[in-house]
Amino acid sequence: MRFSGLRVLREGLSGNKGWQAQWRDAEPGDAYDVVIIGGGGHGLSTAYYLAREHGITNVAVLEKGYLGGGNVGRNTTIVRANYFLPGNSEFYSHSLKLWEGLEADLNYNVMHSQRGQIGLFHSDAQRDAAIRRGNAIRNQGDDAELLDVPQLKKILPYLDYEQARFPIHGGILQRRAGTARHDAVAWGYARGASDRGVDLIQNCEVTGIDIEGGRVTGVQTSRGAIRAKKVAVIVAGRSSQVAAMAGMRLPIESHVLQAFVTEGLKPVVDHVVSFGMGHFYISQSDKGGLVFGGDLDMYASYAARGNLPLVEHVMEAGMALMPMIGKAKVLRSWGGIMDMTPDGSPIIDHSGIGGLYLNCGWCYGGFKAVPGSGFSMAHLVATDRHHGPAARFRLDRFRTGRGLMDEEGTGSQHSLH
Amino acid sequence: MRITCPLCGERDRREFYYQGAAVALTRPEPEAGEAAWDDYIHNRENPCGVTRDLWHHEMGCGAWLVVMRNTATHEVLEVELATDAKRTGA
Numbered sequence: 015m016r017f018s019g020l021r022v023l024r025e026g027l028s029g030n031k032g033w034q035a036q037w038r039d040a041e042p043g044d045a046y047d048v049v050i051i052g053g054g055g056h057g058l059s060t061a062y063y064l065a066r067e068h069g070i071t072n073v074a075v076l077e078k079g080y081l082g083g084g085n086v087g088r089n090t091t092i093v094r095a096n097y098f099l100p101g102n103s104e105f106y107s108h109s110l111k112l113w114e115g116l117e118a119d120l121n122y123n124v125m126h127s128q129r130g131q132i133g134l135f136h137s138d139a140q141r142d143a144a145i146r147r148g149n150a151i152r153n154q155g156d157d158a159e160l161l162d163v164p165q166l167k168k169i170l171p172y173l174d175y176e177q178a179r180f181p182i183h184g185g186i187l188q189r190r191a192g193t194a195r196h197d198a199v200a201w202g203y204a205r206g207a208s209d210r211g212v213d214l215i216q217n218c219e220v221t222g223i224d225i226e227g228g229r230v231t232g233v234q235t236s237r238g239a240i241r242a243k244k245v246a247v248i249v250a251g252r253s254s255q256v257a258a259m260a261g262m263r264l265p266i267e268s269h270v271l272q273a274f275v276t277e278g279l280k281p282v283v284d285h286v287v288s289f290g291m292g293h294f295y296i297s298q299s300d301k302g303g304l305v306f307g308g309d310l311d312m313y314a315s316y317a318a319r320g321n322l323p324l325v326e327h328v329m330e331a332g333m334a335l336m337p338m339i340g341k342a343k344v345l346r347s348w349g350g351i352m353d354m355t356p357d358g359s360p361i362i363d364h365s366g367i368g369g370l371y372l373n374c375g376w377c378y379g380g381f382k383a384v385p386g387s388g389f390s391m392a393h394l395v396a397t398d399r400h401h402g403p404a405a406r407f408r409l410d411r412f413r414t415g416r417g418l419m420d421e422e423g424t425g426s427q428h429s430l431h
Numbered sequence: 432m433r434i435t436c437p438l439c440g441e442r443d444r445r446e447f448y449y450q451g452a453a454v455a456l457t458r459p460e461p462e463a464g465e466a467a468w469d470d471y472i473h474n475r476e477n478p479c480g481v482t483r484d485l486w487h488h489e490m491g492c493g494a495w496l497v498v499m500r501n502t503a504t505h506e507v508l509e510v511e512l513a514t515d516a517k518r519t520g521a
Contacts, residue, residue, distance in 0.1 A: 252479070254475065254476070254477035254478075255477075255479060263470065263474040263475070263476065264474060264475070264477070265473035265474050265475070266475060266477055267451065267452070267475050267477050268477055268479070268502070312449050313449040313484070314449075314451075314452070314477065314482060314484060314502050315502050315505065316479040316502045316503045317502070317503060317504065317505055321432050321444060321505065323443070323444055323445045356472075356473050412469065412472075412473040413465065413466075413469040413473070427472070428451045428452070428473075428475065429449060429450060429451040
């Protein structure tokens with residue numbers, strides 16, 4: 015079934031009775047060419063690109079809960095390509111280009127909105143760093159513009175520019191950055207993969223990974239054994255547990271990251287805005303809620319909810335940046351489980367076990383990576399070779415020290431990112 | 432989340448700085464080799480459930496603590512001074 019304006023009109027006039035389920039809720043088969051563990055954004059996009067780019071359709075996506083019920087449904091929906099370091103820079107650039115063609119490609123409205131993202135700076139030193147980052151972004155071929163205070167005041171009149179502690183000196187604008195409807199991204203990829211023959215199997219928890227002679231042969235699940243020639247582990251915050259089934263220890267510590275949404279308001283925040291003097295970023299959803307988040311709670315956690323000190327910290331940062339936010343009522347808050355690596359950058363690589371591939375370590379930046387990650391992961395699984403834009407996401411960079419990508423410049427060590 | 436410091440009593444989580452998994456108590460020998468050091472510095476058990484990690488009572492007495500807690504519920508189960516934990520070889 016294809017979506018079109020005509021179709022929406024016809025369904026609207028006929029009581030919306032003609033819509034069908036968007037994907038098959040498949041039963042597990044006995045054997046597949048590729049089994050993907052994890053039915054989140056990255057797992058579903060990997061399945062889609064395996065089918066579309068490589069013609070590999072004898073694929074199952076195994077999800078222990080429901081499709082898109084993990085981090086892809088729990089994030090702040092920001093899409094951008096403003097990374098500094100080689101390795102990250104080309105990857106997120108590629109991912110943003112995929113975003114720009116995604117709706118036409120999937121024939122699915124993911125509500126991708128390139129409303130622009132502004133990263134603020136608050137001192138001369140931060141301005142220098144922002145200019146340097148902006149130049150790196152432009153060298154990669156993406157867009158970045160330096161805005162001074164008068165320019166900022168035109169588009170962000172509600173910020174507190176003159177405050178004594180964190181005066182705003184300017185910002186870097188990326189016009190092609192923005193937001194997307196996070197659930198729709200999972201649903202769109204699920205539909206595209208299912209239409210091409212991929213089995214999407216929900217409520218199917220992997221309990222073991224079968225390895226014979228150094229090669230993966232299948233998985234054990236809560237719904238029986240499934241044989242597989244290749245297995246891709248794409249489970250974000252649960253990476254350590256699934257990798258342990260294959261006898262692996264990963265350079266990952268799982269942390270909780272909280273996010274918040276207010277009651278629905280009339281349009282007021284037209285862009286994505288990031289505070290430069292505290293971890294705080296905000297945008298407004300199409301329903302009108304102000305969606306914002308801050309930093310990790312900064313201790314290992316699987317609780318999917320955080321503690322109050324960080325809630326207070328995020329609210330303080332919001333008040334410091336835009337005092338008007340104090341009038342809005344917070345509707346709810348939630349947490350996602352972040353797979354944090356020592357250097358803050360991800361892993362798309364062989365596991366060292368034949369036919370077993372890893373995609374993890376997205377830290378708190380996985381949503382915007384969904385298209386690029388799936389594309390590069392599918393390439394790796396299909397061809398056994400790294401895909402150009404993701405070629406530096408190696409697992410062995412921690413052991414060798416070569417190719418570490420520490421965007422924050424704080425060191426390659428757990429608890430620093 | 433509140434942590435009971437053996438020296439100061441029960442305190443707000445904000446007084447403590449999280450230092451990560453309590454692997455520093457069993458540091459490899461200098462000549463233990465690349466694999467041992469890679470594992471020590473980077474790889475983590477990262478359990479969903481009971482874990483042991485190191486916290487620094489930065490805004491209190493300054494002691495380093497080994498905290499046993501549950502990562503799924505945030506329940507704090509046991510706290511001891513890192514010096515004691517080191518001495519008993521745990």
